[in-house]
Amino acid sequence: MKGRVFSGARPTGRQHIGNYLGAIQNYVKLQDDYDCIYCIVDIHALTTLEATPMKSGLQENIHEMMLDWLAAGLDPQRSILFVQSHVPQVMELHTLLSMVTPLGWLTRVATFKEKARMQPDNINYGLVGYPVLMTADIVLYKANIVPVGEDQLPHLELAREIVRRFHYLFGPTFPEPQAKLTNAPLVLGLDGVNKMSKSLNNDIELAASPEDTRERVISAFTDPARRYRSDPGHPEVCNVYRLHSFYNPERLGELGAECRSAGIGCVECKEALARSINKELEPFRERRAELAARPGYVKEVIADGARRASAIATETLTEVKQKMGLISRQVIPD
Numbered sequence: 259m260k261g262r263v264f265s266g267a268r269p270t271g272r273q274h275i276g277n278y279l280g281a282i283q284n285y286v287k288l289q290d291d292y293d294c295i296y297c298i299v300d301i302h303a304l305t306t307l308e309a310t311p312m313k314s315g316l317q318e319n320i321h322e323m324m325l326d327w328l329a330a331g332l333d334p335q336r337s338i339l340f341v342q343s344h345v346p347q348v349m350e351l352h353t354l355l356s357m358v359t360p361l362g363w364l365t366r367v368a369t370f371k372e373k374a375r376m377q378p379d380n381i382n383y384g385l386v387g388y389p390v391l392m393t394a395d396i397v398l399y400k401a402n403i404v405p406v407g408e409d410q411l412p413h414l415e416l417a418r419e420i421v422r423r424f425h426y427l428f429g430p431t432f433p434e435p436q437a438k439l440t441n442a443p444l445v446l447g448l449d450g451v452n453k454m455s456k457s458l459n460n461d462i463e464l465a466a467s468p469e470d471t472r473e474r475v476i477s478a479f480t481d482p483a484r485r486y487r488s489d490p491g492h493p494e495v496c497n498v499y500r501l502h503s504f505y506n507p508e509r510l511g512e513l514g515a516e517c518r519s520a521g522i523g524c525v526e527c528k529e530a531l532a533r534s535i536n537k538e539l540e541p542f543r544e545r546r547a548e549l550a551a552r553p554g555y556v557k558e559v560i561a562d563g564a565r566r567a568s569a570i571a572t573e574t575l576t577e578v579k580q581k582m583g584l585i586s587r588q589v590i591p592d
């Protein structure tokens with residue numbers, strides 16, 4: 259039997275190159291060898307809605323994000339693509355798993371502490387339980403592989419702990435999910451310091467126009483020691499150089515040497531990066547425009563995904579309820 263892959267992402271709308279390099283490229287590749295399930299986690303998004311209000315509505319964000327996934331190569335014939343709240347069994351499993359998860363495990367998670375700092379007036383119950391819902395997402399489908407960026411590793415560690423505790427109390431039921439990283443597990447944003455993220459406005463959208471992409475890249479921070487064109491640079495501290503390693507791997511040595519000797523200026527270096535990103539994304543952008551022109555297509559994909567995901571979810575939930583003693587193990591014939 260093929261292994262099963264699950265991953266989720268919050269409906270932040272159009273995806274950025276950090277999402278792609280850190281996660282989506284693996285979602286696409288894994289389709290060749292595994293049964294894959296990918297989910298837009300709209301319920302998770304509600305935990306931070308007050309602190310980071312969305313520019314557009316949830317439904318529009320889901321639509322834009324699914325277009326990106328499909329254009330990037332997620333194939334609804336091979337993978338299940340769905341929206342978290344459309345398979346409500348996950349909320350039931352979340353409640354059941356919350357009974358085996360000590361509160362101390364959750365309040366210690368670094369992402370919880372950071373979010374609590376960001377929204378001190380709304381440290382809601384859902385925020386504390388965020389990793390429990392994430393565990394429910396994964397184990398509801400008995401996934402063993404979870405492609406994610408590095409920032410999600412603490413959540414995966416906790417998921418394994420919850421699974422182990424469930425097994426100790428009720429017997430073996432789920433695989434222990436393992437994270438799968440790409441060669442770019444943490445992509446920094448245009449500020450060169452923070453993780454690329456939509457909320458920090460330091461991102462480059464996959465679906466941006468070539469001109470917008472160029473403008474964004476030109477605004478990127480480089481080596482602060484290079485104040486004048488003639489200053490020699492330090493590529494190892496420069497995020498533009500790091501981005502070249504993904505979009506221009508064959509020219510990396512040359513670019514590094516030219517930066518160190520001040521043979522190339524930061525603007526030229528950024529122009530070259532923008533050209534490479536635009537070239538790489540051209541087929542993606544064409545596919546995206548074609549898909550966007552098909553009325554109702556995204557809705558069909560997510561309705562079909564919910565039907566297929568729901569069948570698996572119901573089976574797992576029944577097994578969990580039996581193990582926890584909520585329903586009898588024998589099915590009583592009527």
Ligand code: TYM
Nearest residue numbers: 265266267268276277280281392395406407443444445454
């Ligand atoms: P989210 O929505 O923040 O991000 C989606 C995926 O993109 C990766 N990512 C990055 N990777 C590298 N560099 C970056 N700058 C970057 N920004 C984002 C993330 O690591 C992630 O893989 N909690 C999750 C969603 C989730 C989930 C799940 C994931 C809910 N349930 C179950 C896996 C399994 C999140 O907020 O991802």
